[in-house]
Amino acid sequence: xxxxxxxxxxxxxxxxxxxxxxxxxxxxxxxxxxxxxxxxxxxxxxxxxxxxxxxxxxxxxxxxxxxxxxxxxxxxxxxxxxxxxxxxxxxxxxxxxxxxxxxxxxxxxxxxxxxxxxxxxxxxxxxxxxxxxxxxxxxxxxxxxxxxxxxxxxxxxxxxxxxxxxxxxxxxxxxxxxxxxxxxxxxxxxxxxxxxxxxxxxxxxxxxxxxxxxxxxxxxxxxxxxxxxxxxxxxxxxxxxxxxxxxxxxxxxxxxxxxxxxxxxxxxxxxxxxxxxxxxxxxxxxxxxxxxxxxxxxxxxxxxxxxxxxxxxxxxxxxxxxxxxxxxxxxxxxxxxxxxxxxxxxxxxxxxxxxxxxxxxxxxxxxxxxxxxxxxxxxxxxxxxxxxxxxxxxxxxxxxxxxxxxxxxxxxxxxxxx
Numbered sequence: 508x509x510x511x512x513x514x515x516x517x518x519x520x521x522x523x524x525x526x527x528x529x530x531x532x533x534x535x536x537x538x539x540x541x542x543x544x545x546x547x548x549x550x551x552x553x554x555x556x557x558x559x560x561x562x563x564x565x566x567x568x569x570x571x572x573x574x575x576x577x578x579x580x581x582x583x584x585x586x587x588x589x590x591x592x593x594x595x596x597x598x599x600x601x602x603x604x605x606x607x608x609x610x611x612x613x614x615x616x617x618x619x620x621x622x623x624x625x626x627x628x629x630x631x632x633x634x635x636x637x638x639x640x641x642x643x644x645x646x647x648x649x650x651x652x653x654x655x656x657x658x659x660x661x662x663x664x665x666x667x668x669x670x671x672x673x674x675x676x677x678x679x680x681x682x683x684x685x686x687x688x689x690x691x692x693x694x695x696x697x698x699x700x701x702x703x704x705x706x707x708x709x710x711x712x713x714x715x716x717x718x719x720x721x722x723x724x725x726x727x728x729x730x731x732x733x734x735x736x737x738x739x740x741x742x743x744x745x746x747x748x749x750x751x752x753x754x755x756x757x758x759x760x761x762x763x764x765x766x767x768x769x770x771x772x773x774x775x776x777x778x779x780x781x782x783x784x785x786x787x788x789x790x791x792x793x794x795x796x797x798x799x800x801x802x803x804x805x806x807x808x809x810x811x812x813x814x815x816x817x818x819x820x821x822x823x824x825x826x827x828x829x830x831x832x833x834x835x836x837x838x839x840x841x842x843x844x845x846x847x848x849x850x851x852x853x854x855x856x857x858x859x860x861x862x863x864x865x866x867x868x869x870x871x872x873x874x875x876x877x878x879x880x881x882x883x884x885x886x887x888x889x890x891x892x893x894x895x896x897x898x899x900x901x902x903x904x905x906x907x908x909x910x911x912x913x914x915x916x917x918x919x920x921x922x923x924x925x
Contacts, residue, residue: 536893536896537894537895537896538824538826538859538860538894538895538896538924538925539824539825539826539858539859539860539891539894539895540779540824540825540859540895541774541777541778541779541780541781541824541825541826541859542632542633542636542774542779542780542781542825542826542827542828542859542891542895543767543770543771543774543781543782543783543812543825543826543827543828544632544633544780544781544782544783544828544830545767545770545783545784545785545805545809545827545828545829545830546617546618546656546660546782546783546784546785546830546831547784547785547786547788547805547829547830547831548610548614548656548784548786548787548788548789548831548832549610549786549787549788549789549790549831549832550610550613550788550789550790550831550832550833550834550835550847550848550852551788551830551831551834551835551852551853552569552788552790552794552798552834552835552845553601553834553835553851553852553853553870553874554567554568554569554835554837554845554874555569555570555571555584555586555794555798555802555835556583556584556586556587556798556802556853557583557584557587557599557601557853557855558599558601558853558870558874559571559572559573559582559583559584560872560873560874561573561582563872563873565839566838566839567837567838567839567873567874569794569839569845570794570795570798570843571584571585571586571795571798572585573585574587574588574591575591576591576592576594577591577592577593577594577595577864578594578595578864578865578866581594581599581866584798584802586798586799586802586803586806587802587806588806589806589807589809589810589811590806590809590810590813592810593810593813593814594864595863595864596813596814596817596822596857596858596863596864597813597827597855597856597857597861597863597864598855598856598857598861598862598863598864598865598866598867598923599853599854599855599865599866599867600853600854600855600856600867600868600882600920600923601851601853601866601867601868601869601870602851602867602868602869602870602877602878602879602880602881602882603830603834603851603852603853603854603868603882603883603887604849604850604851604852604877604881604882604883605622605833605849605883605884606849606850607622607623607832607833607849608833608847608848608849609847610789610832610847611623611657611659613832613833613847613849614656614657614659614832615628615629615659616832616884617830617831617832617884617887618631618632618656618659618660619631619632619659619663619888620632620884620885620887620888620889620891620913620914621884621888621915622884627663627664627905627906628658628659628661628663628664629663629664629911630661630662630663630664630665630669630903631659631660631661631662631663631671631782632780632888632891632892633649633651633660633671633780633782634649634661634662634663634665634669634670634671635665635669635892635897635903635913636648636649636779636780636895636897637649637668637669637671637779637780638665638668638669638903639897639901640779640895640897643777643778643779644740644741644776644777645735645738645740645741645777646735646740646741646744646773646776646777646778647671647672647735647778648778648779648780649669649670649671649672649778649779649780649781649782650671650672650673650674650773650778650780650781650782651671651672651673651674651781651782651783652674652678652766652769652770652781652782652783653673653674653675653676653677653678653766653783654673654674654675655670655671655673656782656784660782664905664906665903671782673686674686674745674769677762677765678747678762678765678766678768678769679760679761679762679764679765679766683747683765685745688735688742688745740776741776743776744772744773744775744776744777744778745769745772745773747765747768747769747772750768750772754768754815755768757811757815758807758808758811758812758815759804759807759808759811761804762785763785763786763804763805763808764804764807764808764811766783766784766785766808767783767785767808767809767811767812768808768811768812770783770812771812771815771816771821774821774825775819775821779895785801785804785805785808786800786801786802786804786805787801788801788831790835790844790845791840791842791844791845791846792842792843792844793842793843793844794835794839794843794844794845795843797844809829812827813827813857813858816858821858822857822858822859823858823859823860824858824859825858825859826856826857826858826859826860826861826891826894826895827855827856827857827858827859828854828855828856828891829854829855829856830854830855831852831854832849833847833848833849833852834848834849834850834851834852834853834874835847835848835852836848837873837874837875838873850875850876850877851870851871851874851875851876851877854887856923859894859895860894860924860925861894861923861924861925862923862924862925863925865923867880867882867920867922867923868880868881868882880922882920883917884917885914885915885916885917886917886918886919886920887917887920888913888914888917889914889917889918889919890919890920890923890924892913892914893919894924897913898913899912899913899914899917900912900913900914901913
């Protein structure tokens with residue numbers, strides 16, 4: 508029931524992400540109309556995924572063999588059999604690099620495009636997208652499935668109006684419903700409008716005692732919340748029951764598969780930036796077991812997503828990102844795992860203006876360092892914003908009225924662009 512208490516709970520879940528449309532996009536230069544960001548927390552090992560070293564000694568090679576892909580002469584891990592068959596539709600960057608070996612700091616890097624600063628938490632790429640581009644088709648511009656991963660996937664120093672909308676729950680459950688999205692059946696339109704008016708009166712009184720910016724953000728959130736709950740198109744976008752069973756099977760009947768399927772539904776409906784986590788990749792011990800548990804479901808779901816978007820004519824306008832906070836050490840350790848290693852690692856980009864069937868950069872023979880075409884965090888962030896039509900050099904105001912560019916330094920990775 509949408510009583511007063513639950514309405515404010517809805518506010519926390521929406522996080523105010525239903526922001527008013529922005530005017531910042533260069534509409535003539537938009538390659539990626541939407542982004543699906545698949546984040547792999549913990550640090551995916553490149554050697555056990557997209558950059559195997561099949562001719563190395565076992566202590567460097569790791570426990571798995573490699574397989575050929577649809578890119579001539581390129582190989583992936585044996586656990587990426589389905590993704591290997593869509594390699595002609597994706598771009599693998601094998602030369603990502605930064606200097607942060609702690610999870611929190613590496614995560615801040617990859618989710619915000621900025622090195623960590625003890626004085627401030629920078630906004631995530633998703634929150635910047637919400638601020639710069641606003642709502643489309645009544646769908647929240649920035650959605651996290653099932654919730655914001657951590658503070659670095661949130662609004663940072665921006666207004667709460669640009670926090671992500673969290674779906675909550677487990678999309679693979681037969682009882683999955685997005686939290687705070689639908690009114691109770693017994694709540695009539697008249698009662699709903701009456702409560703809406705009461706809340707508006709409360710907000711006008713609050714404006715007397717609170718800073719106008721905070722109240723303005725809440726009012727903007729409330730209005731967009733009403734639109735979302737009253738939009739059949741928006742509500743339907745979150746409804747996985749509308750998908751065929753065969754499509755659910757294709758993606759995989761598990762958390763990873765259904766999260767990616769929901770992400771496809773949301774960008775198809777109009778969401779600009781959908782972020783989700785998949786699996787756990789902090790394999791200090793027994794990396795064989797960890798990879799065997801988490802990589803096959805991701806392989807199935809990711810390959811299905813790429814094919815599905817392509818078949819629907821959405822891949823060229825949807826930028827798909829698959830990355831972690833860093834990679835893993837070149838050599839297997841004493842507990843049959845690999846430790847943190849940010850000096851060189853891999854990530855994948857596809858669609859949205861990215862070349863198909865392309866491998867960018869190169870690690871050396873032991874995956875110890877970048878041998879060719881390094882890509883740093885600022886390069887990555889600048890490329891993403893540019894593809895979305897957002898000016899990466901635009902300045903926004905941080906606490907203390909200090910202007911901060913969306914990206915500091917870096918350059919667009921032109922070699923990966925279609």
